[in-house]
Amino acid sequence: MDMLNDPALVAFREEVRAFLATYLPDDIRRSAARATSVFIDPDVSLPWQRILHEKGWAAPDWPAEHGGPGWSEIERYIFAAECARAGAPSLAPMGLKMVAPVIMHYGSPEQRAHYLPRILSGEDYWCQGFSEPGAGSDLAALQLRAVPDGSDYILNGSKIWTTHAHFANRMFALVRTSNEGKPQAGISFLLLDMATPGLTVEPIRTLAGDHEFNQVFFDDVRVPQANRLGGENEGWSVAKHLLTFERGGKYAPGLIGRLEGLRARGNLDPVLRSRLDREAVTLQALQALELKAMRGVGGSPALFASALKILGTETAQRIDTLACDIIGHAAWADADGQTPADLAVAVPRYLNDRAATIYAGSNEIQRDLIARTMLG
Numbered sequence: 001m002d003m004l005n006d007p008a009l010v011a012f013r014e015e016v017r018a019f020l021a022t023y024l025p026d027d028i029r030r031s032a033a034r035a036t037s038v039f040i041d042p043d044v045s046l047p048w049q050r051i052l053h054e055k056g057w058a059a060p061d062w063p064a065e066h067g068g069p070g071w072s073e074i075e076r077y078i079f080a081a082e083c084a085r086a087g088a089p090s091l092a093p094m095g096l097k098m099v100a101p102v103i104m105h106y107g108s109p110e111q112r113a114h115y116l117p118r119i120l121s122g123e124d125y126w127c128q129g130f131s132e133p134g135a136g137s138d139l140a141a142l143q144l145r146a147v148p149d150g151s152d153y154i155l156n157g158s159k160i161w162t163t164h165a166h167f168a169n170r171m172f173a174l175v176r177t178s179n180e181g182k183p184q185a186g187i188s189f190l191l192l193d194m195a196t197p198g199l200t201v202e203p204i205r206t207l208a209g210d211h212e213f214n215q216v217f218f219d220d221v222r223v224p225q226a227n228r229l230g231g232e233n234e235g236w237s238v239a240k241h242l243l244t245f246e247r248g249g250k251y252a253p254g255l256i257g258r259l260e261g262l263r264a265r266g267n268l269d270p271v272l273r274s275r276l277d278r279e280a281v282t283l284q285a286l287q288a289l290e291l292k293a294m295r296g297v298g299g300s301p302a303l304f305a306s307a308l309k310i311l312g313t314e315t316a317q318r319i320d321t322l323a324c325d326i327i328g329h330a331a332w333a334d335a336d337g338q339t340p341a342d343l344a345v346a347v348p349r350y351l352n353d354r355a356a357t358i359y360a361g362s363n364e365i366q367r368d369l370i371a372r373t374m375l376g
């Protein structure tokens with residue numbers, strides 16, 4: 001892309017490359033390459049976050065006043081691309097990318113001063129308590145009840161599919177504080193401590209057998225009302241703000257890195273090579289669209305977020321299939337009865353990535369949002 005070849009940006013890219021070459025430890029890089037889960041476990045991601053934090057680069061998207069590096073959109077894109085190229089693990093998004101922007105926007109000065117530095121340093125590890133057994137796509141149907149009691153709320157109910165709740169010490173949650181009016185009108189947004197009595201975390205296994213998400217049960221869990229973000233019954237606006245950050249990802253850099261890795265294996269069957277070339281072209285188009293979204297050209301951010309989520313996740317799933325085919329084909333050619341180590345990574349990754357078109361709002365729902373915005 002021409003705009004990425006501006007001399008100042010080339011110098012920036014070199015600076016990032018040099019940093020990664022020196023400071024990304026081999027053991028972290030190797031663990032990231034072996035990771036099969038959707039989100040990388042904190043024993044791999046947090047040590048890397050601490051290294052980045054020391055450099056002031058843990059939160060590229062944050063404004064400088066809160067501890068971000070003060071980069072432009074395009075510099076952030078280059079940084080993400082270089083991290084993917086170097087094989088750095090992605091950092092957990094729940095704190096840095098999801099709850100932090102809403103704390104900046106809706107939080108009181110005390111909440112900002114308390115939470116933001118702890119998110120940046122990795123001292124607090126967050127999970128997202130939105131979905132419930134009866135509320136996924138129809139999130140406003142959520143029923144986890146929060147009843148005022150003195151200066152607290154008392155919470156009863158459950159959350160499900162809560163990624164990394166078994167690692168987290170903090171949760172941001174949507175709770176029902178009223179049944180009056182529209183379902184969206186009775187929801188509040190709370191920040192809570194996972195060590196609060198009455199809160200229990202039960203594992204759910206993924207298709208590949210990993211423990212990544214959970215069901216979380218609330219049995220008379222007491223949460224101070226001071227831990228609410230935004231007004232009572234105004235949590236839906238906070239959640240909508242947050243979901244834009246959850247969806248608005250940079251998919252192309254990581255996927256380009258994966259495709260390059262597959263191409264580097266060499267000796268590809270012509271049919272597989274042509275599929276690889278086709279995905280490479282798709283990724284060029286995706287990257288162009290991501291750069292366009294970053295510059296704020298040609299559509300609302302919410303529309304871009306939905307479109308990029310669909311394109312990014314569906315391309316990722318095709319690349320997962322291609323990876324299994326390429327690695328499987330090579331393994332078949334020199335079969336010795338052993339499952340090759342890279343196939344043992346590619347297959348669970350393929351299975352776990354089936355979830356990508358479901359989480360952060362399923363792709364059917366994203367298509368619905370686009371249709372409603374564009375067709376009225």
Ligand SMILES: Cc1cc2nc3c(=O)[nH]c(=O)nc-3n(C[C@H](O)[C@H](O)[C@H](O)COP(=O)(O)OP(=O)(O)OC[C@H]3O[C@@H](n4cnc5c(N)ncnc54)[C@H](O)[C@@H]3O)c2cc1C
Binds near residue numbers: 128131163368
């Ligand atoms: C790996 C993974 C991690 C997750 N992590 C978290 C987390 O940390 N925290 C959290 O709160 N949640 C999390 N989720 C939950 C996720 O947000 C929900 O799975 C998602 O919102 C879909 O809800 P559901 O599973 O209840 O499916 P449903 O809403 O029951 O949908 C079932 C199917 O029906 C389709 N459908 C539903 N409504 C419509 C419609 N109106 N039009 C067209 N099609 C429709 C959907 O697209 C889907 O295919 C995670 C999910 C996964 C898979």
